[in-house]
Amino acid sequence: MSAPTRPLVYNFFLMDTPSHISQGMWRHPESRATEYNDLGLWVELAQLAERHHFDAIFIADNFGMYPPVGGSSDVVIERALQFPISEPAMLVSAMAHATKDLGIVYTNSVLQQHPFAFARQMSTLDHLTNGRVGWNMVSSFNANGFRSMGMDGFVDHDERYTWLEEYVEVVYKLWEGSWADGAVLKDRDTGIYADPSKVRKINHLGKRYSVEGPHLSEPSPQRTPVLFQAGSSAAGLDFGARHTEGAFMISGKPEASASKIAKMKERAIALGRNANDIHFIEGLTFVVGSTEEEAQRKADELDEWADVTAQMAMSSASAGIDLTRFDPDEPLVNIIDQAQGLRGSIQLCIDNAPKGKVATVADLGRDNARQWRITGTPESIADRITEYAEAGVTGINIMSITVPGTFADFAEHVTPILKERGLMQREYQEGTLREKLFPGGGPRLGETHPARAYRDSHEYSH
Amino acid sequence: MSAPTRPLVYNFFLMDTPSHISQGMWRHPESRATEYNDLGLWVELAQLAERHHFDAIFIADNFGMYPPVGGSSDVVIERALQFPISEPAMLVSAMAHATKDLGIVYTNSVLQQHPFAFARQMSTLDHLTNGRVGWNMVSSFNANGFRSMGMDGFVDHDERYTWLEEYVEVVYKLWEGSWADGAVLKDRDTGIYADPSKVRKINHLGKRYSVEGPHLSEPSPQRTPVLFQAGSSAAGLDFGARHTEGAFMISGKPEASASKIAKMKERAIALGRNANDIHFIEGLTFVVGSTEEEAQRKADELDEWADVTAQMAMSSASAGIDLTRFDPDEPLVNIIDQAQGLRGSIQLCIDNAPKGKVATVADLGRDNARQWRITGTPESIADRITEYAEAGVTGINIMSITVPGTFADFAEHVTPILKERGLMQREYQEGTLREKLFPGGGPRLGETHPARAYRDSHEYSH
Numbered sequence: 001m002s003a004p005t006r007p008l009v010y011n012f013f014l015m016d017t018p019s020h021i022s023q024g025m026w027r028h029p030e031s032r033a034t035e036y037n038d039l040g041l042w043v044e045l046a047q048l049a050e051r052h053h054f055d056a057i058f059i060a061d062n063f064g065m066y067p068p069v070g071g072s073s074d075v076v077i078e079r080a081l082q083f084p085i086s087e088p089a090m091l092v093s094a095m096a097h098a099t100k101d102l103g104i105v106y107t108n109s110v111l112q113q114h115p116f117a118f119a120r121q122m123s124t125l126d127h128l129t130n131g132r133v134g135w136n137m138v139s140s141f142n143a144n145g146f147r148s149m150g151m152d153g154f155v156d157h158d159e160r161y162t163w164l165e166e167y168v169e170v171v172y173k174l175w176e177g178s179w180a181d182g183a184v185l186k187d188r189d190t191g192i193y194a195d196p197s198k199v200r201k202i203n204h205l206g207k208r209y210s211v212e213g214p215h216l217s218e219p220s221p222q223r224t225p226v227l228f229q230a231g232s233s234a235a236g237l238d239f240g241a242r243h244t245e246g247a248f249m250i251s252g253k254p255e256a257s258a259s260k261i262a263k264m265k266e267r268a269i270a271l272g273r274n275a276n277d278i279h280f281i282e283g284l285t286f287v288v289g290s291t292e293e294e295a296q297r298k299a300d301e302l303d304e305w306a307d308v309t310a311q312m313a314m315s316s317a318s319a320g321i322d323l324t325r326f327d328p329d330e331p332l333v334n335i336i337d338q339a340q341g342l343r344g345s346i347q348l349c350i351d352n353a354p355k356g357k358v359a360t361v362a363d364l365g366r367d368n369a370r371q372w373r374i375t376g377t378p379e380s381i382a383d384r385i386t387e388y389a390e391a392g393v394t395g396i397n398i399m400s401i402t403v404p405g406t407f408a409d410f411a412e413h414v415t416p417i418l419k420e421r422g423l424m425q426r427e428y429q430e431g432t433l434r435e436k437l438f439p440g441g442g443p444r445l446g447e448t449h450p451a452r453a454y455r456d457s458h459e460y461s462h
Numbered sequence: 463m464s465a466p467t468r469p470l471v472y473n474f475f476l477m478d479t480p481s482h483i484s485q486g487m488w489r490h491p492e493s494r495a496t497e498y499n500d501l502g503l504w505v506e507l508a509q510l511a512e513r514h515h516f517d518a519i520f521i522a523d524n525f526g527m528y529p530p531v532g533g534s535s536d537v538v539i540e541r542a543l544q545f546p547i548s549e550p551a552m553l554v555s556a557m558a559h560a561t562k563d564l565g566i567v568y569t570n571s572v573l574q575q576h577p578f579a580f581a582r583q584m585s586t587l588d589h590l591t592n593g594r595v596g597w598n599m600v601s602s603f604n605a606n607g608f609r610s611m612g613m614d615g616f617v618d619h620d621e622r623y624t625w626l627e628e629y630v631e632v633v634y635k636l637w638e639g640s641w642a643d644g645a646v647l648k649d650r651d652t653g654i655y656a657d658p659s660k661v662r663k664i665n666h667l668g669k670r671y672s673v674e675g676p677h678l679s680e681p682s683p684q685r686t687p688v689l690f691q692a693g694s695s696a697a698g699l700d701f702g703a704r705h706t707e708g709a710f711m712i713s714g715k716p717e718a719s720a721s722k723i724a725k726m727k728e729r730a731i732a733l734g735r736n737a738n739d740i741h742f743i744e745g746l747t748f749v750v751g752s753t754e755e756e757a758q759r760k761a762d763e764l765d766e767w768a769d770v771t772a773q774m775a776m777s778s779a780s781a782g783i784d785l786t787r788f789d790p791d792e793p794l795v796n797i798i799d800q801a802q803g804l805r806g807s808i809q810l811c812i813d814n815a816p817k818g819k820v821a822t823v824a825d826l827g828r829d830n831a832r833q834w835r836i837t838g839t840p841e842s843i844a845d846r847i848t849e850y851a852e853a854g855v856t857g858i859n860i861m862s863i864t865v866p867g868t869f870a871d872f873a874e875h876v877t878p879i880l881k882e883r884g885l886m887q888r889e890y891q892e893g894t895l896r897e898k899l900f901p902g903g904g905p906r907l908g909e910t911h912p913a914r915a916y917r918d919s920h921e922y923s924h
Contacts (some may be wrong), residue, residue, distance in 0.1 A: 016586070018648075018655060027650040034648055034655075037589035037682075039559050063579075065676065073658065080655035084680040086586040087579075093556035094590075097501050112579050116610045117525075117549075124478070124548040127499035128556075147674035148578045186480075186496055188489040191769060193480060193496075193542035196535065212609035214527065218546040220499075307653055 007425045008385065009246075009279055009395030009437060010415075011058040011105070012049050012407050017085040020060070022285070022401045023314060024307025026080060031402040037086060039094050045404055046095035049102055052411040053425050055436065056103030056134065057095065058228070058248075058397055059088035063112050064145020069313040070324045079310035089121060096129040101428035103436065105134030105228055105246075110163050111149055112140075115170035116211050122225050123175065123217030131221025131432030131443055136228040137243065139164040139236075161235040166206045168243060169454075173202040175224045176445070177454040178215035194218065222432045222443050224451055228281075232260065241267035241278075242450055245437070246395065250283040252348050252371040254391035257282055261392040273448040279437060281395035282388055287375040288409045299375045302401055303366070312365040318342055328362035335361065345371060372399060378417040385423060469887045470847065471708075471741055471857030471899060472877075473520040473567070474511050474869050479547040482522070484747070484863045485776060486769025488542060493864040499548060501556050507866055508557035511564055514873040515887050517898065518565030518596065519557065520690070520710075520859055521550035525574050526607020531775040532786045541772035551583060558591040563890035565898065567596030567690055567708075572625050573611055574602075577632035578673050584687050585637065585679030593683025593894030593905055598690040599705065601626040601698075623697040628668045630705060631916075635664040637686045638907070639916035640677035656680065684894045684905050686913055690743075694722065703729035703740075704912055707899070708857065712745040714810050714833040716853035719744055723854040735910040741899060743857035744850055749837040750871045761837045764863055765828070774827040780804055790824035797823065807833060834861060840879040847885060 018026045018034045026033040035041045049057055062082045069075050076083055088106040095104055104125075108118055125133045139160040140146070146155070155163065183198035202213035229240045230248035240247050241264050251257040261280045268278060287302065289295025309324075316323045319342035326335060336346045346364060348371050353359040374384050385396065400406040418424035429436040432443040445451050480488045480496045488495040497503045511519055524544045531537050538545055550568040557566055566587075570580055587595045601622040602608070608617070617625065645660035664675035691702045692710035702709050703726050713719040723742045730740060749764065751757025771786075778785045781804035788797060798808045808826060810833050815821040836846050847858065862868040880886035891898040894905040907913050 024653065026655070027653055029650075037586070037680075039555060039590045043559060063678075065678070077656050077658040077661050078654050083678065084656070085582075085678050086589065087583045089552070090555055090583060090586045090590060093501060093552055093554070094559040095555075097505060097556040097559065113575065114611055117574050120547075121549050121552060124499070124552045127548065128501045128552060144674060147672075149576055150672050188491075191486065191489055192540050193488070194539050194546070196539040199539050210609075210612050212606060216525075216527070216545070216547050218499075 008389055008393070008418075008423055009055045009281065010418075010424060011056045011103075011281070011395065011397050012045060012054060013058045013060065013283060013397035013399050014045075014403070015060045015062065015082060015085065016088050016091065017062070017080070017082050019080040019310070020082065021314075021399050022306065023079060023081065023310035024305050025302070025401055027307075028302070028305045028402050028405075030405050033400075033403045039091075041404075042091045042095055043098045045407065046099050046102055046104075048404065048407060048411055050099045052415045053419075053428060054102065054411070055395070055425075056105050056433065058105040058134075058136070059091065059107065060136065061085065061088050061107035061109070061112075061138070062142060063109050063140060064142030064148060066313065067143060067317050069316050070322050075309060075313045079307055079313070081310050081313055089125070092125050092133065093128055096125075096132060101132070101436070103132050103134055103226070103433040104129060105136055105226070107136040107138050109138040109140040109145075110160070110167045111142075111145055115167050115209060116174065116213075119171045119174040120216045122171070123215070123220045126220035126222050126225055127217070131434070133222070134226035134228055134246070134433055136230070136248070137164065137168065138229075139231075157233065158235045161239050163208060164239060166208055168451075169206065170202075170204050170209050170211050172224065172451040172454045173204055174211075174213060174215035176451050177456070178202055178213050179219045180456065181219070184218050222434050224445050226433050226437060237264055238267060240264060241273070242271050244278060245434070246279045246281055248281045248283065248397060250372050252344070254387045254393070256344070257388060257393050258391035265392075274446075277438075277446065277448060279394045280392055281397050282393045283372055283397045283399050284388075285373045285399040285401055285406060286381055286410050286414065287373060287401065288381065288413045289375075289377060292376055292380065295375045295377060299373070303370075306366060308362065308365040312361075315342060315345070315364060318345075323361060323364070326361045328360060328365075330361045332359045332361060332364055373401075378414045381414050382417045382421055382423060385418065386421075389423065470851055470855070470880075470885055471517045471743065472880075472886060473518045473565075473743070473857065473859050474507060474516060475520045475522065475745060475859035475861050476507075476865070477522045477524065477544060477547065478550050478553065479524075479542070479544050481542040481772070482544065483776075483861050484768065485541060485543065485772035486767050487764070487862075487864055489769075490764070490767045490864050490867075492867050495862075495865040501553075503866070504553045504557055505560045507869065508561050508564055508566075510866065510869060510873055512561045514877045515881075515890060516564065516873070517857070517887075518567050518895065520567040520596075520598070521553065521569065522598065523547065523550050523569035523571070523574075523600070524604060525571050525602060526604030526610060528775065529605060529779050531778050532784050537771060537775045541769055541775070543772050543775055551587070554587050554595065555590055558587075558594060563594070563898070565594050565596055565688070565895035566591060567598055567688070569598040569600050571600040571602040571607075572622070572629045573604075573607055577629050577671060578636065578675075581633045581636040582678045584633070585677070585682045588682035588684050588687055589679070593896070595684075596688035596690055596708070596895055598692070598710070599626065599630065600691075601693075601701075619695065620697045623701050625670060626701060628670055630913075631668065632664075632666050632671050632673050634686065634913040634916045635666055636673075636675060636677035638913050639918070640664055640675050641681045642918065643681070646680050684896050686907050688895050688899060699726055700729060702726060703735070704733050706740060707896070707907075708741040708743055710743045710745065710859060712834050714806070716849045716855070718806070719850060719855050720853035727854075739900075739908065739910060741856045742854055743859050744855045745834055745859045745861050746850075747835045747861040747863055747868060748843055748872050748876065749835060749863065750843065750875045751837075751839060754838055754842065757837045757839060761835070765832075768828060770824065770827040774823075777804060777807070777826060780807075785823060785826070788823045790822060790827075792823045794821045794823060794826060835863075840876045843876050844879045844883055844885060847880065848883075851885065
């Protein structure tokens with residue numbers, strides 16, 4: 001087993017909500033997840049991450065309420081299934097002020113903000129953090145969110161990616177094209193702050209957006225924040241191959257990661273990008289013990305707090321069917337064809353069933369939270385991470401079981417081993433988040449990225 | 463001269479831009495205004511304000527570029543006339559984490575964010591600050607901003623207030639009506655985070671907005687943030703009388719303040735509110751010296767840095783005419799009738815002209831920055847503030863000449879005198895910003911406020 005040639009990227013992965021992915025864990029006696037609206041918790045997390053040289057804190061979002069389960073939203077509201085949920089961008093400046101090198105990545109969907117307003121928000125934060133922000137680009141799938149933003153309901157899946165394409169085109173024009181290099185003079189003697197001949201309107205006129213400009217912000221350290229994206233559909237993969245610098249996935253097995261990575265790399269190269277332009281970031285969670293037995297005991301103890309009903313409700317949304325209408329003892333093999341969106345998870349659950357036991361719908365509820373879980377000693381966890389690295393994974397998004405327990409355990413016990421083995425950085429690189437993640441490439445998007453087209457591409461006018 | 467019965471409210475008034483109101487001052491050797499994108503400056507300002515018991519930091523915004531002057535935006539861009547400009551909401555959490563009692567108020571216009579998204583943003587910040595946020599409600603007047611947000615141009619002035627009325631209706635429904643009191647249980651034993659029977663959709667269907675809900679945030683300490691507004695037109699005054707808890711004005715003279723206050727109080731009372739439901743906040747700036755002569759010398763020195771061209775460009779926008787097309791020596795009496803939006807300022811400039819001298823267009827450019835300026839010793843400044851207090855003013859928004867110089871001088875030299883005279887609080891009240899500004903009234907909007915109508919007013923459904 002050969003070690004990878006460079007350290008992986010490690011992020012804390014969270015959502016600004018009491019219950020993100022491991023449903024029910026907010027009830028655990030050591031969980032502080034219900035303090036999600038307390039700035040102190042977030043600052044503490046950021047400092048913990050930086051103390052141990054994590055690359056970034058990555059805050060997902062779900063802009064709307066999960067779909068009803070069995071015709072009712074009761075389970076969603078009762079079990080706090082990613083609801084209530086606060087706005088992640090509001091956390092950034094406090095965490096940035098308490099740290100120096102940590103990256104801060106957050107989700108903004110096309111639904112949530114107009115691209116002209118969002119472009120200013122991101123530029124503001126890129127300035128305030130000295131170039132440490134990243135954007136998780138999301139095309140929005142939440143029907144309730146659509147209806148709360150004045151739209152009738154869903155936009156067709158592929159159409160959402162067309163929408164996202166126009167959205168990024170607008171923000172690229174603002175970030176990359178509206179202010180030329182050298183536009184800002186800040187000259188106290190002449191009284192000239194900026195050179196008008198180098199600031200231009202973008203005059204974007206597209207299917208959804210018409211945006212005059214100019215961009216309200218002067219160029220920030222990275223201009224375009226580091227771009228992240230998750231999406232495994234054909235349209236999502238194509239968008240990611242074209243635009244993302246960090247592809248986030250939950251594969252559950254190194255082989256599954258390898259196959260996704262191969263597909264995306266091939267597509268990216270076909271689009272003129274380099275194979276190393278993209279980090280491939282696997283979502284995993286960890287239960288750490290000083291022996292395998294202790295780790296397993298901890299995992300079993302945690303399992304007692306899992307909320308199977310809430311987990312099923314969550315799975316229902318991605319399955320595209322209401323899993324609660326099946327008998328909990330129904331064998332999964334009987335329903336796998338109906339649950340298109342969840343085939344992978346169901347297959348894993350079937351594969352993982354103990355010998356002689358048939359995996360059921362109830363098992364799926366329990367198991368779904370375990371598929372991305374690695375239980376073991378720091379050494380065996382490092383071995384598993386090495387397997388992912390060998391499959392082409394270059395980063396890990398650590399999902400929480402308890403907050404901050406999962407992160408604290410990993411930071412305290414696993415990172416020393418990872419650092420010893422060269423699997424994790426021992427100190428931060430200089431510069432912006434982009435320079436830290438892609439050393440030697442400079443603070444701005446590279447020449448192979450499509451945003452390049454919007455630099456110096458049109459007449460200056462204002 | 464009798465002292466007022468209670469201390470006034472004092473806020474730092476800024477914009478997240480190099481050049482807010484006193485044009486040209488960013489060039490002053492002691493100015494740090496060009497550090498507006500540095501979090502350190504904002505945290506320092508917040509701590510300075512709190513150390514001296516200021517009530518709040520109030521961050522205005524201008525969502526778009528100032529209109530062209532003489533057909534060109536060159537002056538706007540060159541002189542940094544409120545451009546570039548960053549997003550104020552991004553500053554809040556860092557300042558909140560560095561303080562304990564200071565209020566943080568910022569501007570959000572109806573143009574900038576959809577009310578459903580904005581409602582979540584404000585609730586998030588109200589949570590993170592423990593109830594210390596305020597919202598400056600703005601109906602947007604910036605044509606460039608409109609065109610950058612997909613609209614063809616201006617919306618008619620009164621129509622903008624109709625728009626703002628619907629906007630606040632939506633956010634009141636979300637803040638006040640979507641989650642009933644007692645909805646949040648966070649019960650670790652039963653696993654019930656929230657009671658579904660107490661969380662409801664709002665199903666708003668109006669002229670501009672259709673919003674399903676429910677609100678994505680659980681109730682924050684104040685629910686509705688403290689509401690601020692500036693607006694002196696008939697529609698603006700009517701809106702303010704109905705909704706605001708802090709009316710911001712720049713009158714330039716106590717008598718002018720008194721007349722505005724009387725009008726708004728009368729209207730508020732007619733609408734069923736109490737005379738004391740609204741703070742009347744005058745915008746002023748100060749030059750402080752240990753003697754009148756020293757203060758005047760400092761004022762004269764500051765004047766040397768004023769950018770008259772930029773000041774004229776700014777005045778042109780509010781005048782509604784291009785002031786640069788007049789001969790600088792043109793007497794103001796000849797143009798006052800053409801400059802509707804600037805009549806008050808022009809009249810003040812004419813009134814303030816030294817005996818025997820005719821006020822000119824060029825004087826307006828210089829003077830406009832001085833009309834809200836009080837120059838003197840701490841004692842004489844306290845006298846002037848007392849005059850405003852006797853005219854009914856209950857708060858001062860301190861505008862900057864230099865940043866942080868104006869604030870630091872006032873904090874260090876004037877606040878001790880104000881505290882001695884009972885004109886300024888010596889310590890913070892307990893509780894939320896609303897409880898600090900309106901002691902004894904509780905954290906939430908009072909019974910006379912129109913938002914009251916949206917509590918418990920419709921069927922629970924989700």
